[in-house]
Amino acid sequence: MKVFMFFRILFFLLGILALIMLPSFIMALAFKEIIMIRAFAFTMGLALAAAIPSLFSRKKIPLRFSTRNGFFLVTLIWLLISLMGAIPYYLAGTGISFTDAFFESTCGFATTGGTTILDVEALPRSLLFWRSMTHWFGGMGIILLTVALMPLLGVGGFQLIKAETPGPEKEKITPKITATAKILWLVYGGLTAALTGLYLLGGMDWFDALCHAFVVTASGGVSTKNDGFRFYNSGFIDGITTVFMLLAGINFNLYYRLFRGKIRDVSSNSELRAYIIIFMIAAGIIALTLIPVYGSVGSALRYAAYQTASILSTTGSPITDYETWPALAQTVLFGLMFIGGCSSSTAGGVKVVRHLVLFKQAGNELRRAIYPRGIFSVRLxxxxxxxxxxYGVAGFIFLYMTVVAVVTLITAASGTDIFSSFCAALAVTGNVGIGFGAVGPSAYYGAFPEHIKWLFSLVMIAGRLELWTVFILFSPEYWKHL
Incomplete structure (x- = not known):
């Protein structure tokens, strides 16, 4: 029965994927893109063929679904949706190899923002829309959407969410996890709608406004334009993008509390305050170094705030070649690649709360050196x-840096210089997308060998699931009692 329910949930998700793909299929019909109509129809048909039997099965017996089962299922789900999401790229008739198609699909669902495509404007518009949609659904999490619909299968879903985002702080904001999922999706959708409207006011057409809103609220960095947001050269668009990148990097549970009038819970949140402080200090330092470069305080603040928010929130969307900036500004941006956004947000990275925990623990150790018999605790x-x-945070950061080190060595062994290899490893593990060197402001990964692209894709999935979910599967103890 457990195996039956396992595959039933897995196939049910494919039905969700088909629904996600439906708007892109409609776009292909509207723009009369024949090749894409066939590509989306084939992928949707394949997904539905697998999903429909799971919906009409007679065995609708409730099952207690453990976190242990969730780890395995969530990892398989992200691999499966990345593979299925790659099919439209591969069948688009644009010469994209399956390796590159899988990389693009994984970048989307993992909200990494990298790309192997030099001329994105040459792609069919429906495929560009699909590219943005994968970021949007990946941002909040396919699992979260699935959990909202789990009552159809008679399965509880909190274990799946715990498996997908196993961070140091996990909580239900309502008694039922399905209600929590729906509330978070409403908040997410509201931010997306607001940003779409603001982009329309800023001069974007409806297609670009919607695609960019999908990507930014998901903390992804791709664009429908080859030059990204640089194409618009608009201070207004850059400004609202900066604000929404920061908003996307905030714990979404805080939005719910804010709407409920629990302002004290929001204002006293340690991670949120640290997140804002990090942004202000980093943007301030960079802005000071950029005043001589741009000749005015306003321009310096514009570029500094945007690029700081972009990397801190792991959106990874550049508006200028920051590798030409002064060394201090580049160093600050490089440091931000190690941080990331808040827990329970669409951002990736190590997460601010983990750095905050270790910072507070370091302070405790200093006090313990002065007062050996004192009792000190971390307050959040x-x-x-x-x-x-x-202990959990220390273990995670050790694993995180180990992954970065291993990926760096493998990438360097393929012929890439060591600094570019290190930046690429940081960018894919933290789902930042951009970095320095070979993965600089263009975020172009097409020049890497095929086996490195597959490595990066798998690491992006592991990073999106915060490592533990994937790496626990390599433990012999896990398989003994599955």
Whole structure:
């Protein structure tokens, strides 16, 4: 019965993927893109053929779904949707290899923002729309959408969400996880709608406004234009993009509390305050170094704030060649690649709360050196945190940097210079997309060998699932009691 329910959920998700692809199929019909009509129809038909039997099965027996099962299922889901999402790219008739198609699909669902395509404006518009849609649904999480519909299968879903985002802080904001999923999707959709409207006011057409809104609220960095947001050369568009990149990097549970009038919960949130402080300090330092470059405080603030928000939130969307900036500005941006956004947000990276926990623990160790018999604890949100959180955070960061080191070595062995290899490893593990060197402001990954692209794709999935979900599958202890 457990195996039956396992595959039933897996195939049910394919039905969700077909629904996600439907708007892109309609776009292909509207723009009369015959090749894309066939590509989307084939992929949707394949997905539905697998999903329909799971919906009409007679065995609708509720099952307690453990976190242990969730780890395996979530990893398979992200691999499967990335493979299925690659089919439209491969069948588009634009010469995209399956390796590059899988890379593009994975970048979308993992909201990494990198690309192997030099001329995106040559792609069919429906495929560009699909590219943006994968970012949008990947941002909030396919799992979260699935969990909202889990009652159809008689399966509880909190274990899936825990498996997808196993960070140091996980909570339900309502008694039922399906209600939580729906509320978070409403917040997510509201931010997207607001940003779309603002882009329309800024002069974008409806297609570009919608595609860019999908990507920015998901903390992804791709665009429908080869030059990205540089194409518009608009201070207004850059400004609102900066604001929404920062908003996307905030814990979405705080939005719910804000709407419920629990302002104290928001204002006292330790991670949010640290997130804002990091942004202000980094943007301020960069702006000071850019005043001589741009000749005015306004321009310096515009570019500094945008690029700081872009990398801190792991959106990875450039509006200028920051590799020509002064060394100090580049160093600050490089440092931000190690941080990331807030927990339970669409951003990737190590996450601010983990850095905050270690920062507070470092302070405790300094005080313990002065007062050996003192008892010190890490306080978050004005509450005393559990001691095991510190251990968990330390373990995660060790694993994170180990992955970065291994990916760096493998990439360097393929012939890429060591600095570019390190930046690429950071960019894909943290889902930032852009970095320095070979993965600089263009975020172009097409020059890497095919086996490196597959490595990057798998690492992006692991990074999107915050590593533990994937790496626990390599533990012999996991398989003993599955």
């Amino acid at each position: 949100n004005r509450k005393v945190g559990r001691k095991d959180v510190v």
